[in-house]
Amino acid sequence: MNKTKILMVCLGNICRSPLAEGILRNKLDINKFTIDSTGTGNWHVGNPPDKRSVAVAKKYGIDISGLRGRQFTSLDYQNFDHIYVMDSSNLENVLALAESKEDRAKVSMILDTLFPGEKVDVPDPYYGGDDGFEQVYAMLDEACDVIKQRHT
Ligand code: 4NP
Secondary structure, eight states: OOOEEEEEEESSSSSHHHHHHHHHHHHSOTTTEEEEEEESSOTTTTOOOOHHHHHHHHHTTOOOTTOOOOBOOTHHHHHOSEEEESSHHHHHHHHTTOOSHHHHHTEEEGGGGTSTTSOOOOOOOTTSOHHHHHHHHHHHHHHHHHHHHHHO
């Protein structure tokens, strides 16, 4: 059976999308799904996730310390079935690399799962405190529950 391939995208691929990847992976059967994350920017290629994302994930029993940053490319459209972006700026950057209607149809904002059509961003916690990471975790956990319902 073909696996369903899901990609999480943010800007740096060190705060939000690695958390989303870890959370979703923890909810789904890895024999049936491929789950990955990437960033539209290239500053953190090869880097582990932000310590604060690693810590909040660990608090909820999820280990994301082994993930490494990589940059989104147009090849990701060939390799994934569903692409969830964290905010409207990610949406713009990802759609800029789409080559077809089919590519564009794969992309949605992750909080559309909770607030359909409202274009709600997952706020970038990078420049804030630890609270921001807790809030992002809670949002992504709820969103990933909906993604799980969609695909199982
Ligand atoms: P992320 O957060 O997009 O959730 O990984 C960021 C991390 C780093 C930077 C921006 C956003 N940065 O500019 O280095």
